[in-house]
Amino acid sequence: MSEYSPVDITPPELQPSVLAHHVPDWAEAARTPVDVTDWPQRQNAALVKFRLDDRGWPLHPHGRTGRIGRNLGKWGENAAADPIVVADTGTQRQVLLITRDDIGVEAIPGGMVDPGETAPAALVRELREETGVDLSDHHPIILGQDLVDDWRNSDNAWVASTSALYLLPATVTAVADDDALDANWWPFGSLDQLDAAITAAGRTLYAAHRPLLQRALDHLETAVQPTQTC
Incomplete structure (x- = not known):
């Protein structure tokens, strides 16, 4: 050994x-x-x-x-909050991502929960700070609380995130600020479609957020399935 x-x-x-x-x-x-x-x-x-x-x-x-x-x-454990904001439906569906200023990749506009702060409050704050989008009056769907394969993780310190899905009828204006270099809406019919659009723009999707985005897609697909009757 x-x-x-x-x-x-x-x-x-x-x-x-x-x-x-x-x-x-x-x-x-x-x-x-x-x-x-x-x-x-x-x-x-x-x-x-x-x-x-x-x-x-x-x-x-x-x-x-x-x-x-x-x-x-x-x-x-370092607790984080990742708001996944999705607008529109079907072939018009889009997701809001930022370009992180630390590693220069496209990612969910989230961040660390502050001391004494709740995860729901952190979701709203991080989204507002990084994109200017205020969804404090929305009630997101909590998708999970999981370890994130963050590049800073070690045997002794790591990131675990509360990921939540916000659904909007249409896109809203997003302006990058704080830890974000850019903020954009991307096509979100599937993870492959998102990958292709980001790659075509000469950018890279943050690998650690792929499972969170796929979970959001899985939830959306399940939500639109028709009810089966016997």
């Missing part, structure tokens, strides 16, 4: 020696998981249950990732 040799992905600003002097406003001050004092509360509140190892370090619920350390705001 080969020895496990993960890569430490902790960026310079989150190194223990640096955190001792300055903590970024988006991160917690804990230099290692041992410095975290509320693990029972975090474990109880987690979208996806996880455990701690013998050292008191959190373990990714799906096992080894090949990476250790922290490249996220918190040790353990």
